[in-house]
Amino acid sequence: MTFREKLVSGQKVITAEITPPHGPDPLHFREKARELKSHFDALNVTDNQRALMRMSNLATAAMLVQEGVEPIYQLTCRDRNTIALQSDLLGASALGIPNVLCLTGDPVRAGHFEAKSVFEVESVGLLRMLGNLQNGKDSAGKDLDSKLNIFPGAVVNPSAKRVDGQIRRMEKKIEAGAQFFQTQAVFSATVFEEYAKQAAHLKVPTIAGVLIVQSLKTARFLQKKVPGVFVPDEMFEVLEKAEDPKKAGLEYAARLSRDLLGMCQGVHLMAIRDESVVIDVVNIGKLRS
Numbered sequence: 001m002t003f004r005e006k007l008v009s010g011q012k013v014i015t016a017e018i019t020p021p022h023g024p025d026p027l028h029f030r031e032k033a034r035e036l037k038s039h040f041d042a043l044n045v046t047d048n049q050r051a052l053m054r055m056s057n058l059a060t061a062a063m064l065v066q067e068g069v070e071p072i073y074q075l076t077c078r079d080r081n082t083i084a085l086q087s088d089l090l091g092a093s094a095l096g097i098p099n100v101l102c103l104t105g106d107p108v109r110a111g112h113f114e115a116k117s118v119f120e121v122e123s124v125g126l127l128r129m130l131g132n133l134q135n136g137k138d139s140a141g142k143d144l145d146s147k148l149n150i151f152p153g154a155v156v157n158p159s160a161k162r163v164d165g166q167i168r169r170m171e172k173k174i175e176a177g178a179q180f181f182q183t184q185a186v187f188s189a190t191v192f193e194e195y196a197k198q199a200a201h202l203k204v205p206t207i208a209g210v211l212i213v214q215s216l217k218t219a220r221f222l223q224k225k226v227p228g229v230f231v232p233d234e235m236f237e238v239l240e241k242a243e244d245p246k247k248a249g250l251e252y253a254a255r256l257s258r259d260l261l262g263m264c265q266g267v268h269l270m271a272i273r274d275e276s277v278v279i280d281v282v283n284i285g286k287l288r289s
Contacts, residue, residue, distance in 0.1 A: 166195070183206065196264060
């Protein structure tokens with residue numbers, strides 16, 4: 001079954017994130033995709049994450065298709081105007097990319113300061129544009145040769161200080177066409193449970209994002225430098241007390257993933273640098289059992 005079919009039918013899914021290379025050689029990217037393939041229902045391909053330049057994720061998502069891996073194509077509004085956004089969506093469909101995650105995008109101050117942001121639309125506007133393409137129209141109201149067929153998702157942050165604001169934002173995204181949600185990094189099952197209660201009436205599949213943190217240095221960096229990430233005291237305490245922080249970080253992510261799977265329709269595993277550790281979390285947590 002496809003990622004879409006599993007979500008629509010109420011099945012649990014396990015996904016992970018894969019980062020395009022910082023250069024023109026795709027060999028390592030393809031090898032990593034083959035390594036992850038059997039462990040996950042789909043792989044998210046990031047889009048110049050944290051405003052740091054990488055190979056086109058449209059190209060790398062197409063490579064996943066070639067490798068027999070189902071991609072979730074992340075598309076941000078930061079680097080493209082509305083013409084380019086629509087063009088890339090049509091291109092993604094033509095290349096056999098079945099899923100898209102619509103994001104506003106990290107501000108350029110997070111990475112390449114000299115770059116200029118576009119932001120003609122943000123994620124809700126992107127979802128509306130995608131909906132028009134699915135109805136056979138471009139943003140100028142002109143007919144397409146055929147209708148776009150792609151599974152649209154969006155992002156929510158359960159750890160935000162104002163969860164009610166996130167719920168209202170979700171409602172707008174659903175109205176604009178979002179059919180599934182993936183969360184930003186969650187570090188506390190208690191925090192997610194409170195969000196899940198408030199979002200229960202929306203009846204849209206949600207996949208909880210779990211970021212694997214294996215050092216105090218990384219936890220502090222995330223807390224201070226990465227927009228939308230809130231690392232709880234609990235995680236700092238685990239890493240501070242651990243004789244082996246790497247092992248403790250994997251075990252923390254595995255336990256959290258098991259807990260979250262009981263509250264939503266899937267988990268999305270994210271790693272920093274060494275993407276192979278997502279497999280360790282699946283195995284330690286017995287997420288496939």
